[in-house]
Amino acid sequence: MKRYTSSQVRQRLSAVLDAAERGEHVVIERRGVRFALRAERASDARPRRRRSLIQWLDPAVAEGQWTWTWSPRGLKFKSRLNKR
Secondary structure: OEEEEHHHHHHOHHHHHHHHHOOOOEEEEEOOEEEEEOOOOOOOOOOOOOOOOOOOOOHHHHOOOEEEEEEOOEEEEEEOOOOO
16 A cells, blocks of 8 residues: 655656556545545446437427517417428
């Protein structure tokens, strides 16, 4: 086990990290408190894509081809695409 003070870690950070990466037990002591340092391997798994919270019912909305106007009853949405 390797022990370092916080000032030693500041001076030799890369060496301390290398020791932890090799699997050695590394302890850093500061003002009587001991901290254990260990390396963790990053997982290779990609984060899964979440399902969309919005369900697109109108293709014009999904493509961003819509606008809105005020009406006495509230907002009124309409397509920007010309329907023929």
